[in-house]
Structure formats: structure tokens, C-alpha cells
Amino acid sequence: MTTAPPSEHRTNLEILDSNAPLVELQHASLMYGTVLGVNDIHLDLPRGAYALVGPNGAGKSTLIGLITGALRPTLGHVKVFGTNPCNSRRVLRQIGLCPASDLLVHGVTPRQWLKLQLQLIGLSTKQAIARVDETLEFVGLADAQHRAINTFSLGMRQRCKLAQAISHDPELLILDEPFNGLDPIGRHQMTEMLIAWKNQGKSLLLASHVLHEVEQITQSFMLIFGGRLLASGTAGELRRLLADLPQDIILESPDRDRLASKLSGQPWVRALHRTVESNQLIITADRPLELYQCLAQWSNGDDPITIERLTGSDGDISTLFRLLVSKHRGERAYQLSGTTS
Amino acid sequence: MNPFPTSTANLETPYQSSVLAPLNQPSTGLLVQRCNAVVGVVAYELRRSITPWRIALWGFMIAIPVALTGTVAYQLRGSLSSEPNVQMAFAWMLYVLMPQAITMLGMLLWATPIVNSELESQSWIYSIVRPGGRQAMLLGKYVIAVLWTSSCGAVASTLAVPMLTLAAPFHTWLALIALCVLSSIAHGALFAFIGVMLQRRAMVLTFSYTILVEVFLGWIPAVVNKFTVAFRLRSLYFHWLELPMVDFLENPEMLASETPSWIHILCLLLGSALLLAIAAWWVERAQYRWQSEV
Numbered sequence: 001m002t003t004a005p006p007s008e009h010r011t012n013l014e015i016l017d018s019n020a021p022l023v024e025l026q027h028a029s030l031m032y033g034t035v036l037g038v039n040d041i042h043l044d045l046p047r048g049a050y051a052l053v054g055p056n057g058a059g060k061s062t063l064i065g066l067i068t069g070a071l072r073p074t075l076g077h078v079k080v081f082g083t084n085p086c087n088s089r090r091v092l093r094q095i096g097l098c099p100a101s102d103l104l105v106h107g108v109t110p111r112q113w114l115k116l117q118l119q120l121i122g123l124s125t126k127q128a129i130a131r132v133d134e135t136l137e138f139v140g141l142a143d144a145q146h147r148a149i150n151t152f153s154l155g156m157r158q159r160c161k162l163a164q165a166i167s168h169d170p171e172l173l174i175l176d177e178p179f180n181g182l183d184p185i186g187r188h189q190m191t192e193m194l195i196a197w198k199n200q201g202k203s204l205l206l207a208s209h210v211l212h213e214v215e216q217i218t219q220s221f222m223l224i225f226g227g228r229l230l231a232s233g234t235a236g237e238l239r240r241l242l243a244d245l246p247q248d249i250i251l252e253s254p255d256r257d258r259l260a261s262k263l264s265g266q267p268w269v270r271a272l273h274r275t276v277e278s279n280q281l282i283i284t285a286d287r288p289l290e291l292y293q294c295l296a297q298w299s300n301g302d303d304p305i306t307i308e309r310l311t312g313s314d315g316d317i318s319t320l321f322r323l324l325v326s327k328h329r330g331e332r333a334y335q336l337s338g339t340t341s
Numbered sequence: 342m343n344p345f346p347t348s349t350a351n352l353e354t355p356y357q358s359s360v361l362a363p364l365n366q367p368s369t370g371l372l373v374q375r376c377n378a379v380v381g382v383v384a385y386e387l388r389r390s391i392t393p394w395r396i397a398l399w400g401f402m403i404a405i406p407v408a409l410t411g412t413v414a415y416q417l418r419g420s421l422s423s424e425p426n427v428q429m430a431f432a433w434m435l436y437v438l439m440p441q442a443i444t445m446l447g448m449l450l451w452a453t454p455i456v457n458s459e460l461e462s463q464s465w466i467y468s469i470v471r472p473g474g475r476q477a478m479l480l481g482k483y484v485i486a487v488l489w490t491s492s493c494g495a496v497a498s499t500l501a502v503p504m505l506t507l508a509a510p511f512h513t514w515l516a517l518i519a520l521c522v523l524s525s526i527a528h529g530a531l532f533a534f535i536g537v538m539l540q541r542r543a544m545v546l547t548f549s550y551t552i553l554v555e556v557f558l559g560w561i562p563a564v565v566n567k568f569t570v571a572f573r574l575r576s577l578y579f580h581w582l583e584l585p586m587v588d589f590l591e592n593p594e595m596l597a598s599e600t601p602s603w604i605h606i607l608c609l610l611l612g613s614a615l616l617l618a619i620a621a622w623w624v625e626r627a628q629y630r631w632q633s634e635v
Binding site: 032068069070071072086089090091092093095096097099101102103104105106107108112113115116117118119120121122123124125128131134135138164166167168169 | 361362363364369371373374375377378380381382384385388389392462463464466467468469470471472473474477478625626628630
């Protein structure tokens with residue numbers, strides 16, 4: 001499917017500074033009036049695939065706005081491929097953005113809309129039409145190319161948005177909540193496409209509030225909350241970070257009192273709470289990994305302790321963010337919401 | 342220290358076949374690319390604007406002045422219509438209805454919300470992530486607004502002029518069409534400028550500006566009215582139809598200038614170009630609230 005470019009043409013790769021990092025943010029902050037959108041983010045990303053994870057309203061879209069030059073930082077600097085996107089719009093040619101907002105254009109077919117998007121980057125009508133055909137085929141909308149976009153399902157509109165983001169062959173693809181509204185098949189297809197994109201050697205920035213959705217695509221995560229970049233690293237590193245943070249773990253066991261007795265002697269146990277009505281024991285542990293190891297030993301020993309249910313905070317993104325915020329603020333004591341004592 | 346592993350291209354994956362072919366960069370210059378973008382917006386917006394609602398609105402805006410003209414023509418039918426004062430009244434009625442009322446209303450509806458309509462439909466984000474996309478959108482939509490509005494004025498003039506018993510109907514028709522086009526260009530640039538500057542209440546401000554400055558101030562015989570579009574259009578109308586200057590004013594120059602027509606046309610075109618240039622500069626730097634998330 002790939003073809004060698006004619007000699008008089010240049011590919012995207014040739015006009016980019018190959019040594020320039022993908023994204024550089026130097027203490028970038030952005031204020032919406034008195035509201036802080038992004039707070040002192042310092043970031044230096046080489047080319048690659050990254051997931052920007054955070055709950056709704058965390059500042060993901062604002063950060064994307066800064067990277068795409070749609071928003072200008074109130075303080076600090078932003079560079080993409082070594083260029084400030086606010087001052088030199090030419091760099092936008094290397095960026096494809098699939099925004100989170102729904103596509104609400106009326107009375108327009110994907111063919112017409114995509115042609116416009118390609119002409120906006122400077123392609124002639126003839127070039128744009130040729131590229132529209134390829135792109136619609138690629139995203140699987142060739143059969144629906146003459147239907148109005150407003151008659152499409154959410155998944156089809158999502159594919160339409162994706163088509164405009166990749167049609168001009170950018171070096172960096174930015175997707176804001178790309179899995180929103182997709183059915184399981186659509187999610188799988190989107191995941192495969194993004195993996196293929198990454199494997200081409202192109203860069204990817206994926207914003208999502210669901211950790212496990214993006215885990216299949218990349219292992220490089222940035223966690224954002226309240227406009228701050230709380231943590232960054234691989235999924236393993238994040239898990240280790242989580243494991244090092246004090247956590248509340250809820251256990252349900254008929255041997256609750258015996259378990260409490262054993263745990264009370266452990267130095268990493270900060271607090272134990274028993275609920276009145278059920279067999280629950282809430283353990284606040286400084287080092288959850290050691291707790292899990294002990295539980296494994298005790299439940300397999302000579303006098304085994306029965307554990308019916310164990311609820312930890314791993315995998316729960318809200319808990320993870322609360323823990324990271326606590327750490328970020330330097331708080332030692334914390335309390336997870338929804339627990340009883 | 343970078344905590345992330347750097348990416349490596351793995352060309353052996355089974356997904357290689359599902360990759361979109363690379364796109365060759367166009368070898369044309371930046372100016373040609375920007376023109377392509379504007380042409381793209383014009384073609385897209387023209388197609389998109391041909392809707393039953395838009396056509397009905399267009400027809401309605403033609404029907405009102407034509408109906409008014411028809412009513413006046415019916416009331417003043419007979420020998421009365423050939424009197425000089427009545428001829429003068431006919432000429433001014435056509436001027437007020439066509440290059441003034443219709444074009445101003447049309448531009449208020451189509452030029453003012455150039456950016457706002459994109460923001461409301463959440464499609465502005467797609468323009469701003471393309472180099473030159475913002476300016477192409479502004480200029481392309483401006484061209485469409487001028488086309489719709491001037492065509493509205495031209496059709497209304499074509500239908501209204503034959504209804505009246507005018508001394509020089511063809512001459513009047515030609516002058517009205519030229520003025521409708523000039524009025525669309527000038528008012529369009531002015532209203533687009535206001536629409537680009539303000540994300541909220543642009544329509545209200547434009548309407549207030551039109552009433553206060555172009556309608557009220559523009560008809561006051563004072564130096565300030567020389568800065569209005571209405572003054573330039575009115576002066577051109579005087580010239581082209583060779584209308585007599587009003588004799589009840591001490592200084593009729595304040596109402597319509599005897600300066601050569603080309604100067605008025607140049608003022609209108611240069612003023613429009615300047616306003617559009619400022620609007621294009623502004624839109625390139627503006628940070629409109631393009632989605633609700635903070």
C-alpha cells in the first residue's frame with residue numbers, strides 16, 4: 001500500500017528536525033480567567049507513544065490545546081518538534097488531532113468534510129479528492145461516503161474524526177478520548193489501528209480516563225489531575241508507585257479477629273478498623289505488597305485463614321489519583337471515601 | 342530524566358497492511374496552499390449553504406423590498422410618478438431598501454457569526470489545528486456571505502426597478518447592483534471584524550453598531566459620517582444617478598461628497614481589506630473557548 005514519493009515531493013519526515021523532541025513543556029501553566037487549567041507542567045517527551053490518563057476535568061484537553069497551539073500558555077513555553085505551535089503554525093501540518101467533542105456538522109457527507117480538511121492544509125482539489133478516497137477506504141467509511149454525517153452512528157462519526165486526523169499523514173497523532181461511544185468491536189478496531197500507527201514509528205498521544213483501555217496500546221503513561229502532572233512512567237512503574245503508597249484494603253473474612261490479631265503486630269500496618277455489621281476488616285497499610293505476601297502465607301499455612309473477599313485500590317483510577325494527590329501534597333494521613341469504621 | 346522507553350518501529354507486526362499510505366507534501370508555494378485552503382472553504386460552504394432554510398431566507402429577504410416597492414408603485418401609479426420629487430423619492434427608496442437594508446441584514450446574518458457558528462457546531466477545532474486553517478475559514482466564509490448577500494440585493498433590484506416608472510431604469514438598476522456588491526463587501530468586512538473580535542454577543546453589538554453608526558450617525562450631516570460605509574455608498578449613488586444635491590442643508594457635502602467615484606470605491610475597498618486583515622490577524626491569535634472542559 002505504501003509508495004515511494006516522487007523526487008520533487010518531500011515527505012513529512014524530511015521536513016522535520018529529526019533530533020527535536022516530540023513535545024517540550026517548560027513550566028507551562030494556563031489560566032482560564034481565575035481558573036487554573038494547567039498548572040506548572042514540565043515535560044520533555046521523545047518521539048513515541050504516550051497515554052495521558054486522568055479523570056474528567058483533569059486538564060487533558062487543555063494540555064492538548066497547548067500542544068496543538070489552540071491555547072497559549074499563560075506562563076512557560078510549549079514546543080512541538082522543536083517549534084512553538086502558537087508562533088509557527090506550519091508545525092501543525094505534522095499534528096493530527098481527533099478531539100473529544102462530537103462531530104456536529106449537518107448536511108455534509110464525510111467525503112465533502114474530509115476534502116475540506118485536506119484543502120485546509122493546502123492540498124489542491126485534485127490531490128484532496130485522491131486522498132479522501134484512500135482515507136475513507138482505510139477507516140471503513142467508503143460505503144457511507146455519500147451519506148450525511150449527522151445520520152451516522154456515534155462510532156461512525158468517531159471514525160470520521162479519526163479520518164481527518166490521519167488523512168494528512170501527520171507525525172504525531174493526538175486522540176482525546178477516542179474510545180468514547182465505541183462498541184466493543186469498534187474499540188478493538190481502534191486499538192488495532194493505533195497499535196499499527198505506533199508500529200509505523202510514528203508518535204501518538206492518547207488521552208483517556210480509562211487506564212486499561214490505553215494499556216494495550218502503550219506502556220508509557222502520564223497521569224494528570226487538577227491540571228498537574230502527577231506521575232509519569234510505565235504501567236509497571238505506576239503499579240510499583242501505587243504499591244509504595246499507603247492504601248486502604250478491605251477484607252471480608254470469617255476469621256476476622258484472628259487476622260486482626262496477626263496484623264496488629266506488623267510494622268507496616270497503620271490502622272485496623274472492624275465494621276459492626278459484616279465481617280469486614282479495613283486495613284490501612286503503608287506497604288500493601290507486604291500485606292499481600294503475608295495474606296498469601298496465612299491463607300496457605302497449617303492453620304489457614306479464610307479470606308472471602310479482598311478489595312484493594314489497584315486498578316481503580318479514582319483511588320490512584322486520590323493517592324497521588326495526597327502524595328503530591330505531602331499528606332501522610334489520608335482516608336479513602338466510602339469506607340466505614 | 343526521561344522515564345519512558347523510546348519507541349522503535351516494528352515493521353514485522355501483522356498490522357503493517359492496515360497503515361494508510363504516506364502523503365507527499367505538495368511542492369507548491371505557501372501562497373498557493375493558502376489559496377487552495379480558501380477555495381476549499383468556499384466550495385464547502387457554498388454546497389453546505391444551499392439548504393431549504395437558507396434559500397427560504399434568501400427569498401424572504403428579496404420578497405420584502407420587492408413587496409414594498411410594488412405597494413408604493415401601485416399607490417403612486419398614473420401621472421404623479423413622473424414628477425421630479427416622486428422620481429427622487431423612488432430613487433432613495435430603492436437605495437435604502439437594496440444596498441442599505443437588505444445587504445446590512447444579510448451580512449448581519451451571514452458575516453457576523455463566521456467564527457461563532459463554527460464554535461457552536463464544535464467544528465472550529467478542526468480549522469485551528471491546520472496551518473492557515475483559521476484565516477482560510479474566515480476568508481472563505483466571508484466570500485460566501487458576500488455572494489449570498491449581493492445576489493440577494495441584485496435579484497431584489499432586478500425585480501423592483503421595473504415596477505417603478507423611472508426616468509433611467511437601466512442606469513438605476515446598474516447603480517443599485519454595483520452598490521449592493523460594494524455594500525456587501527464593506528459591511529461584510531465590518532461585521533466579520535466585529536464577529537471575530539467578540540466571542541459572545543457579537544450579533545447584539547453588530548446590530549447596535551448598525552443602528553447607531555450606519556443608520557443614525559451616517560445620516561447626520563457632520564464630519565464624522567465620512568467614516569461610515571453609508572456615506573460612501575450614498576455619495577456614489579448621487580454620482581452615478583446624477584441626483585441633485587439637497588437644497589435645505591447649509592453644507593450638503595456633509596451628506597454626500599462630490600469627490601470622484603473612484604475615491605469612494607477605493608475607500609470602501611481599502612477599508613474592507615484593512616478590516617479583514619486585522620480580523621485575520623486577530624483570528625490567528627485568538628483563543629476562543631472551543632470546548633467546555635477546563
